[in-house]
Amino acid sequence: MYDNRNTRLTKWLNDGIPPARVAEWARNSIVVLLSTCARCIDGQLPDLKRRLEAAGDLPEMPGAG
Numbered sequence: 001m002y003d004n005r006n007t008r009l010t011k012w013l014n015d016g017i018p019p020a021r022v023a024e025w026a027r028n029s030i031v032v033l034l035s036t037c038a039r040c041i042d043g044q045l046p047d048l049k050r051r052l053e054a055a056g057d058l059p060e061m062p063g064a065g
Contacts, residue, residue: 009037
């Protein structure tokens with residue numbers, strides 16, 4: 001049952017649901033949630049980069065200039 005719970009929490013995080021919301025649903029703190037699930041989160045970087053670029057808020061990377 002615990003594995004099913006962690007699988008669901010990780011899926012929600014991978015689907016882009018904010019960690020604060022997932023932690024609330026899990027009745028955990030964000031610290032506990034991310035210490036358990038952070039290494040399992042995958043695939044969000046391209047979406048986040050697109051969103052930052054669209055907002056014109058992508059930070060310059062050191063040495064890119």
